[in-house]
Amino acid sequence: MRHLLILACSQRKRSDADSLPAIERYDGPTFRLLRRFLRKQPSAPLEIYILSAKFGLIPSDYPIPDYDQKMTRARSRQLQPEVMAKLKHILNAKPYQQLCICLGRDYFLALDKYDMLIKSGLAVRIATGSLGKKLATLHDWLYGKPPELASGQAIDLQGKACLKGIEVVMTPAQVLDVARQALVEGKGNPASYQSWYVLVGDRRVSPKWVVSLLTGLPVSAFHSSVARRLLQQLGVEIYRE
Structure with missing residues:
Protein backbone atom coordinates (compact mmCIF):
# COMPACT_ATOMS: atom_id res chain seq x y z
CA MET A 1 0.00 0.00 0.00
CA GLY A 144 0.03 1.31 12.92
CA LYS A 145 1.06 -0.20 16.26
CA PRO A 146 3.98 0.19 18.69
CA PRO A 147 7.29 -0.98 17.13
CA GLU A 148 8.10 -4.63 17.80
CA LEU A 149 11.53 -5.05 19.37
CA ALA A 150 13.76 -8.07 19.81
CA SER A 151 13.74 -9.84 23.17
CA GLY A 152 15.83 -8.01 25.73
CA GLN A 153 16.06 -4.80 23.68
CA ALA A 154 15.30 -1.57 25.53
CA ILE A 155 12.11 0.22 24.56
CA ASP A 156 10.99 3.81 25.07
CA LEU A 157 7.39 2.98 26.00
CA GLN A 158 4.53 5.26 25.15
CA GLY A 159 2.41 6.36 28.04
CA LYS A 160 -1.20 7.41 27.95
CA ALA A 161 -2.85 10.14 30.00
CA CYS A 162 -6.04 12.17 29.84
CA LEU A 163 -6.86 15.67 31.07
CA LYS A 164 -10.31 17.26 30.72
CA GLY A 165 -11.18 14.86 27.89
CA ILE A 166 -7.92 15.45 26.00
CA GLU A 167 -5.95 12.24 25.53
CA VAL A 168 -2.16 12.35 25.24
CA VAL A 169 -0.27 9.26 24.00
CA MET A 170 3.47 9.96 23.82
CA THR A 171 6.87 8.62 24.77
CA PRO A 172 9.03 10.60 27.23
CA ALA A 173 11.37 11.48 24.34
CA GLN A 174 8.46 12.95 22.35
CA VAL A 175 7.34 15.02 25.34
CA LEU A 176 10.84 16.46 25.74
CA ASP A 177 11.03 17.17 21.98
CA VAL A 178 7.84 19.23 22.28
CA ALA A 179 9.29 21.14 25.23
CA ARG A 180 12.61 21.80 23.47
CA GLN A 181 10.82 23.18 20.42
CA ALA A 182 8.67 25.45 22.62
CA LEU A 183 11.80 26.76 24.38
CA VAL A 184 13.32 27.61 21.00
CA GLU A 185 10.12 29.44 20.00
CA GLY A 186 9.85 31.24 23.35
CA LYS A 187 6.36 29.97 24.17
CA GLY A 188 4.75 30.78 27.51
CA ASN A 189 6.55 31.03 30.83
CA PRO A 190 8.55 27.81 31.31
CA ALA A 191 10.42 29.04 34.40
CA SER A 192 7.24 29.59 36.46
CA TYR A 193 7.46 26.75 38.98
CA GLN A 194 7.99 26.42 42.73
CA SER A 195 9.46 23.11 43.91
CA TRP A 196 8.81 20.54 41.18
CA TYR A 197 10.31 20.78 37.71
CA VAL A 198 11.05 18.87 34.48
CA LEU A 199 14.59 18.84 33.12
CA VAL A 200 14.81 19.69 29.41
CA GLY A 201 18.47 19.54 28.51
CA ASP A 202 20.00 21.78 31.17
CA ARG A 203 16.82 23.87 31.62
CA ARG A 204 14.44 23.45 34.54
CA VAL A 205 10.88 24.02 33.37
CA SER A 206 7.42 24.01 34.91
CA PRO A 207 5.42 20.77 34.71
CA LYS A 208 2.28 22.85 34.15
CA TRP A 209 3.95 24.59 31.21
CA VAL A 210 4.82 21.24 29.63
CA VAL A 211 1.30 19.88 30.11
CA SER A 212 -0.15 23.05 28.60
CA LEU A 213 1.97 22.42 25.49
CA LEU A 214 0.77 18.82 25.23
CA THR A 215 -2.93 19.51 25.70
CA GLY A 216 -3.42 23.04 24.41
CA LEU A 217 -5.06 23.99 27.72
CA PRO A 218 -4.00 27.18 29.56
CA VAL A 219 -1.94 26.61 32.71
CA SER A 220 -4.79 28.12 34.74
CA ALA A 221 -7.06 25.21 33.76
CA PHE A 222 -5.44 22.60 36.03
CA HIS A 223 -3.42 22.25 39.24
CA SER A 224 0.29 21.50 39.54
CA SER A 225 -0.41 18.11 41.11
CA VAL A 226 -2.55 17.17 38.09
CA ALA A 227 0.27 18.19 35.74
CA ARG A 228 2.81 16.10 37.64
CA ARG A 229 0.53 13.08 37.64
CA LEU A 230 -0.09 13.34 33.88
CA LEU A 231 3.63 13.58 33.11
CA GLN A 232 4.39 10.62 35.37
CA GLN A 233 1.76 8.59 33.50
CA LEU A 234 3.68 9.39 30.30
CA GLY A 235 6.94 8.26 31.91
CA VAL A 236 8.48 11.73 32.22
CA GLU A 237 10.76 12.22 35.22
CA ILE A 238 9.77 14.94 37.69
CA TYR A 239 12.40 16.48 39.96
CA ARG A 240 12.13 18.44 43.19
CA GLU A 241 14.46 21.13 44.47
Whole structure:
Protein backbone atom coordinates (compact mmCIF):
# COMPACT_ATOMS: atom_id res chain seq x y z
CA MET A 1 0.00 0.00 0.00
CA ARG A 2 1.36 3.40 -1.00
CA HIS A 3 1.08 6.08 1.71
CA LEU A 4 1.25 9.87 1.37
CA LEU A 5 2.15 12.25 4.19
CA ILE A 6 1.75 16.02 4.09
CA LEU A 7 3.16 17.93 7.05
CA ALA A 8 4.02 21.49 7.95
CA CYS A 9 7.55 22.86 7.98
CA SER A 10 9.02 23.76 11.36
CA GLN A 11 10.49 26.96 12.75
CA ARG A 12 13.38 24.97 14.13
CA LYS A 13 15.94 24.31 11.39
CA ARG A 14 19.50 23.16 10.99
CA SER A 15 21.76 26.14 10.27
CA ASP A 16 24.11 24.49 7.72
CA ALA A 17 25.25 27.00 5.11
CA ASP A 18 24.77 24.64 2.17
CA SER A 19 21.33 23.60 0.96
CA LEU A 20 19.89 20.49 2.62
CA PRO A 21 16.98 18.19 1.72
CA ALA A 22 13.90 19.64 3.39
CA ILE A 23 13.44 16.58 5.61
CA GLU A 24 16.94 17.20 7.03
CA ARG A 25 16.75 21.01 7.18
CA TYR A 26 13.60 21.08 9.35
CA ASP A 27 14.31 19.84 12.87
CA GLY A 28 11.11 20.21 14.87
CA PRO A 29 9.51 17.34 16.84
CA THR A 30 7.45 16.02 13.92
CA PHE A 31 10.56 15.75 11.75
CA ARG A 32 12.52 13.98 14.48
CA LEU A 33 9.67 11.50 14.87
CA LEU A 34 9.53 11.00 11.11
CA ARG A 35 13.29 10.50 10.72
CA ARG A 36 13.26 7.93 13.55
CA PHE A 37 10.54 6.02 11.71
CA LEU A 38 12.46 6.12 8.42
CA ARG A 39 15.61 4.85 10.10
CA LYS A 40 13.64 1.89 11.47
CA GLN A 41 11.66 1.28 8.28
CA PRO A 42 13.72 2.65 5.36
CA SER A 43 11.73 0.67 2.77
CA ALA A 44 8.31 1.89 3.95
CA PRO A 45 6.08 2.77 0.95
CA LEU A 46 5.81 6.38 2.10
CA GLU A 47 6.02 9.59 0.10
CA ILE A 48 6.39 12.84 2.01
CA TYR A 49 5.54 16.41 1.02
CA ILE A 50 6.18 19.44 3.21
CA LEU A 51 4.13 22.64 3.24
CA SER A 52 6.62 25.49 3.57
CA ALA A 53 5.74 29.13 4.16
CA LYS A 54 8.47 30.11 1.70
CA PHE A 55 8.47 27.33 -0.90
CA GLY A 56 4.91 25.99 -0.92
CA LEU A 57 4.27 22.23 -1.17
CA ILE A 58 7.62 20.54 -1.78
CA PRO A 59 8.86 16.91 -1.76
CA SER A 60 10.87 15.90 1.29
CA ASP A 61 14.10 15.61 -0.70
CA TYR A 62 13.80 19.13 -2.18
CA PRO A 63 17.02 21.05 -1.38
CA ILE A 64 16.44 24.28 0.54
CA PRO A 65 18.67 26.87 2.25
CA ASP A 66 18.35 28.06 5.83
CA TYR A 67 15.68 30.76 5.98
CA ASP A 68 13.22 32.44 8.32
CA GLN A 69 9.62 32.93 7.18
CA LYS A 70 6.56 32.35 9.32
CA MET A 71 3.31 30.96 7.95
CA THR A 72 0.52 33.47 8.46
CA ARG A 73 -3.12 33.21 7.48
CA ALA A 74 -2.52 35.70 4.67
CA ARG A 75 0.48 33.76 3.35
CA SER A 76 -1.46 30.48 3.55
CA ARG A 77 -4.32 31.94 1.50
CA GLN A 78 -1.79 33.32 -1.00
CA LEU A 79 -0.29 29.85 -1.43
CA GLN A 80 -3.66 28.08 -1.64
CA PRO A 81 -4.14 28.01 -5.47
CA GLU A 82 -0.59 26.78 -6.06
CA VAL A 83 -0.75 24.22 -3.26
CA MET A 84 -4.10 22.81 -4.39
CA ALA A 85 -2.86 22.48 -7.97
CA LYS A 86 0.23 20.65 -6.74
CA LEU A 87 -1.83 18.36 -4.50
CA LYS A 88 -4.15 17.51 -7.40
CA HIS A 89 -1.12 16.57 -9.52
CA ILE A 90 0.34 14.42 -6.71
CA LEU A 91 -2.92 12.53 -6.10
CA ASN A 92 -3.48 11.93 -9.82
CA ALA A 93 0.07 10.70 -10.44
CA LYS A 94 -0.06 7.57 -8.22
CA PRO A 95 -2.68 5.33 -6.59
CA TYR A 96 -2.30 6.15 -2.88
CA GLN A 97 -4.25 4.12 -0.35
CA GLN A 98 -3.62 6.25 2.75
CA LEU A 99 -3.11 9.97 3.29
CA CYS A 100 -2.12 11.70 6.53
CA ILE A 101 -2.26 15.50 6.79
CA CYS A 102 -0.35 16.92 9.78
CA LEU A 103 -0.77 20.71 9.77
CA GLY A 104 -1.46 23.58 12.11
CA ARG A 105 -4.53 25.78 11.72
CA ASP A 106 -2.89 28.51 9.62
CA TYR A 107 -1.23 25.97 7.33
CA PHE A 108 -4.52 24.18 6.76
CA LEU A 109 -5.94 27.24 4.99
CA ALA A 110 -3.64 26.43 2.05
CA LEU A 111 -5.45 23.07 1.68
CA ASP A 112 -8.94 24.51 1.93
CA LYS A 113 -11.43 22.19 0.17
CA TYR A 114 -8.76 19.48 -0.24
CA ASP A 115 -11.55 16.93 0.27
CA MET A 116 -12.81 17.68 -3.25
CA LEU A 117 -9.65 16.00 -4.56
CA ILE A 118 -9.99 12.81 -2.50
CA LYS A 119 -10.87 9.77 -4.59
CA SER A 120 -12.80 6.72 -3.49
CA GLY A 121 -10.58 4.21 -1.71
CA LEU A 122 -8.18 6.78 -0.23
CA ALA A 123 -8.29 6.69 3.58
CA VAL A 124 -7.53 10.10 5.11
CA ARG A 125 -6.20 10.78 8.64
CA ILE A 126 -5.99 14.38 9.88
CA ALA A 127 -3.56 15.20 12.73
CA THR A 128 -4.87 18.31 14.48
CA GLY A 129 -4.95 19.89 17.92
CA SER A 130 -2.01 20.52 20.22
CA LEU A 131 1.50 19.57 19.13
CA GLY A 132 1.38 16.60 21.49
CA LYS A 133 -1.87 15.35 19.95
CA LYS A 134 -0.53 15.79 16.40
CA LEU A 135 2.62 13.84 17.28
CA ALA A 136 0.58 11.01 18.77
CA THR A 137 -1.68 10.83 15.70
CA LEU A 138 1.29 10.89 13.33
CA HIS A 139 3.07 8.17 15.32
CA ASP A 140 0.01 5.91 15.24
CA TRP A 141 -0.48 6.47 11.50
CA LEU A 142 3.16 5.74 10.67
CA TYR A 143 3.58 2.62 12.77
CA GLY A 144 0.03 1.31 12.92
CA LYS A 145 1.06 -0.20 16.26
CA PRO A 146 3.98 0.19 18.69
CA PRO A 147 7.29 -0.98 17.13
CA GLU A 148 8.10 -4.63 17.80
CA LEU A 149 11.53 -5.05 19.37
CA ALA A 150 13.76 -8.07 19.81
CA SER A 151 13.74 -9.84 23.17
CA GLY A 152 15.83 -8.01 25.73
CA GLN A 153 16.06 -4.80 23.68
CA ALA A 154 15.30 -1.57 25.53
CA ILE A 155 12.11 0.22 24.56
CA ASP A 156 10.99 3.81 25.07
CA LEU A 157 7.39 2.98 26.00
CA GLN A 158 4.53 5.26 25.15
CA GLY A 159 2.41 6.36 28.04
CA LYS A 160 -1.20 7.41 27.95
CA ALA A 161 -2.85 10.14 30.00
CA CYS A 162 -6.04 12.17 29.84
CA LEU A 163 -6.86 15.67 31.07
CA LYS A 164 -10.31 17.26 30.72
CA GLY A 165 -11.18 14.86 27.89
CA ILE A 166 -7.92 15.45 26.00
CA GLU A 167 -5.95 12.24 25.53
CA VAL A 168 -2.16 12.35 25.24
CA VAL A 169 -0.27 9.26 24.00
CA MET A 170 3.47 9.96 23.82
CA THR A 171 6.87 8.62 24.77
CA PRO A 172 9.03 10.60 27.23
CA ALA A 173 11.37 11.48 24.34
CA GLN A 174 8.46 12.95 22.35
CA VAL A 175 7.34 15.02 25.34
CA LEU A 176 10.84 16.46 25.74
CA ASP A 177 11.03 17.17 21.98
CA VAL A 178 7.84 19.23 22.28
CA ALA A 179 9.29 21.14 25.23
CA ARG A 180 12.61 21.80 23.47
CA GLN A 181 10.82 23.18 20.42
CA ALA A 182 8.67 25.45 22.62
CA LEU A 183 11.80 26.76 24.38
CA VAL A 184 13.32 27.61 21.00
CA GLU A 185 10.12 29.44 20.00
CA GLY A 186 9.85 31.24 23.35
CA LYS A 187 6.36 29.97 24.17
CA GLY A 188 4.75 30.78 27.51
CA ASN A 189 6.55 31.03 30.83
CA PRO A 190 8.55 27.81 31.31
CA ALA A 191 10.42 29.04 34.40
CA SER A 192 7.24 29.59 36.46
CA TYR A 193 7.46 26.75 38.98
CA GLN A 194 7.99 26.42 42.73
CA SER A 195 9.46 23.11 43.91
CA TRP A 196 8.81 20.54 41.18
CA TYR A 197 10.31 20.78 37.71
CA VAL A 198 11.05 18.87 34.48
CA LEU A 199 14.59 18.84 33.12
CA VAL A 200 14.81 19.69 29.41
CA GLY A 201 18.47 19.54 28.51
CA ASP A 202 20.00 21.78 31.17
CA ARG A 203 16.82 23.87 31.62
CA ARG A 204 14.44 23.45 34.54
CA VAL A 205 10.88 24.02 33.37
CA SER A 206 7.42 24.01 34.91
CA PRO A 207 5.42 20.77 34.71
CA LYS A 208 2.28 22.85 34.15
CA TRP A 209 3.95 24.59 31.21
CA VAL A 210 4.82 21.24 29.63
CA VAL A 211 1.30 19.88 30.11
CA SER A 212 -0.15 23.05 28.60
CA LEU A 213 1.97 22.42 25.49
CA LEU A 214 0.77 18.82 25.23
CA THR A 215 -2.93 19.51 25.70
CA GLY A 216 -3.42 23.04 24.41
CA LEU A 217 -5.06 23.99 27.72
CA PRO A 218 -4.00 27.18 29.56
CA VAL A 219 -1.94 26.61 32.71
CA SER A 220 -4.79 28.12 34.74
CA ALA A 221 -7.06 25.21 33.76
CA PHE A 222 -5.44 22.60 36.03
CA HIS A 223 -3.42 22.25 39.24
CA SER A 224 0.29 21.50 39.54
CA SER A 225 -0.41 18.11 41.11
CA VAL A 226 -2.55 17.17 38.09
CA ALA A 227 0.27 18.19 35.74
CA ARG A 228 2.81 16.10 37.64
CA ARG A 229 0.53 13.08 37.64
CA LEU A 230 -0.09 13.34 33.88
CA LEU A 231 3.63 13.58 33.11
CA GLN A 232 4.39 10.62 35.37
CA GLN A 233 1.76 8.59 33.50
CA LEU A 234 3.68 9.39 30.30
CA GLY A 235 6.94 8.26 31.91
CA VAL A 236 8.48 11.73 32.22
CA GLU A 237 10.76 12.22 35.22
CA ILE A 238 9.77 14.94 37.69
CA TYR A 239 12.40 16.48 39.96
CA ARG A 240 12.13 18.44 43.19
CA GLU A 241 14.46 21.13 44.47
